Amino acid sequence: MNSADDPHRSLQVLLSPLRAALYDYDATKVQAALRGVFADGAAVHLTHPFEDLDGPDGLYNVALAPLAAAWPDLERRDYIVIAGADSGGQHWVGCAGSYMGTFSGSWLGIPATGRPVAMRYHEFFRFEGRQILEMQAVWDVPEVMMHAGVWPMTPSLGRDWLVPSPATGDGITGGPRDEAESQASVDHVVGMLSDMGRHPREPVEVMRLEHWWHPKFNWYGPHGIGTGRGVEGFRRFHQIPFLRAMPDRRGGYAGDGHFFGDGAYVGVTGWPGMAMTLTGDGWLGIAASGQQITMRSLDFWRVERRELPDGSVERKIRENWVLIDLLHVYDQIGVDVLARMSELAAR
Numbered sequence: 001m002n003s004a005d006d007p008h009r010s011l012q013v014l015l016s017p018l019r020a021a022l023y024d025y026d027a028t029k030v031q032a033a034l035r036g037v038f039a040d041g042a043a044v045h046l047t048h049p050f051e052d053l054d055g056p057d058g059l060y061n062v063a064l065a066p067l068a069a070a071w072p073d074l075e076r077r078d079y080i081v082i083a084g085a086d087s088g089g090q091h092w093v094g095c096a097g098s099y100m101g102t103f104s105g106s107w108l109g110i111p112a113t114g115r116p117v118a119m120r121y122h123e124f125f126r127f128e129g130r131q132i133l134e135m136q137a138v139w140d141v142p143e144v145m146m147h148a149g150v151w152p153m154t155p156s157l158g159r160d161w162l163v164p165s166p167a168t169g170d171g172i173t174g175g176p177r178d179e180a181e182s183q184a185s186v187d188h189v190v191g192m193l194s195d196m197g198r199h200p201r202e203p204v205e206v207m208r209l210e211h212w213w214h215p216k217f218n219w220y221g222p223h224g225i226g227t228g229r230g231v232e233g234f235r236r237f238h239q240i241p242f243l244r245a246m247p248d249r250r251g252g253y254a255g256d257g258h259f260f261g262d263g264a265y266v267g268v269t270g271w272p273g274m275a276m277t278l279t280g281d282g283w284l285g286i287a288a289s290g291q292q293i294t295m296r297s298l299d300f301w302r303v304e305r306r307e308l309p310d311g312s313v314e315r316k317i318r319e320n321w322v323l324i325d326l327l328h329v330y331d332q333i334g335v336d337v338l339a340r341m342s343e344l345a346a347r
Helices: 007-023 029-036 055-070 142-146 179-196 232-247 326-332 337-345
Strands: 038-046 051-054 073-087 092-103 116-128 129-140 211-219 228-231 256-262 265-269 274-277 291-293 296-305 313-324
Touching: 007 073, 007 092, 007 116, 029 038, 029 055, 029 092, 038 055, 051 055, 073 256, 073 313, 092 228, 092 232, 092 256, 092 265, 116 142, 116 265, 116 296, 116 313, 129 296, 142 326, 142 337, 179 256, 179 265, 179 296, 211 232, 291 326, 326 337
Parallel strands: 038 129, 211 313
Antiparallel strands: 038 051, 073 092, 092 116, 116 129, 211 228, 256 265, 265 296, 274 291, 296 313
16 A cells, blocks of 8 residues: 555654654644644543643643743654554554653652653554544653652662663654554464463463563563563563552453554553552552552554564564553552652752
């Protein structure tokens, strides 16, 4: 299919003016681009403490404008931009990257440092026709707290760092779309999640992690959890504490959520995407309260394809970018992270 006739590529083109306006942040251009691509009354779901906002004007007035005021040289850097349709025929564009700038003024009560600062984002846009009807996004606010030295919760088990872009440098997709390869990537990710969902009801071996993941796999978690490398790093720094605390987690497996593929890349979004009960100790230092919570987790995967000598094809997940709205998790158990942070910042 010619890229000019590809409906998924056309949606990426429709989003381009907004991405460009946010890269060279200009308030007038950003407002115009938002109103040009968002439908009136579009649903905007943003990370805690922003929550649901009133369409594109709410996104600008409540979230973007205050961020730009605090970081006056604000720029947005995408390293993943993919597009596709989920199993229900809904059309999505997913973006991952970092907002960057100089932290010149306080933001959300986080004190300014006068130094460079970055904040990861995963932003998903659902289109109908030529307009965005829904946005689901997680901003990694804990990353900003850590830059400012005022993260008030438990330290990350994994590595907190400026998460890298795809190793292959092709995360901003374009050109002719390979539908068969896109679907194969989705099938591989959904197969992996289906096997993971069998544990802990069944032995750990049923997850077959080595079958699904590359030996040099990287799991890029949010600040507050951090990055794990390889199966051992992922299990040690995230999965084992997570499943010990919430073994009944449900959702996000076997095709739940909005999965879509674009070549080697897969995105998934859902608001929320998972539900679970805090019955064990160890994840984020949260006590086993028996409380039910939901979780907003927005993910991207990159699947590597290799032809074997016998002519068969092997696929392995090489990279997984994950953002979880950790502030929303804490809020559900009655912990106001921003209030705790303000006490720490006042020292």
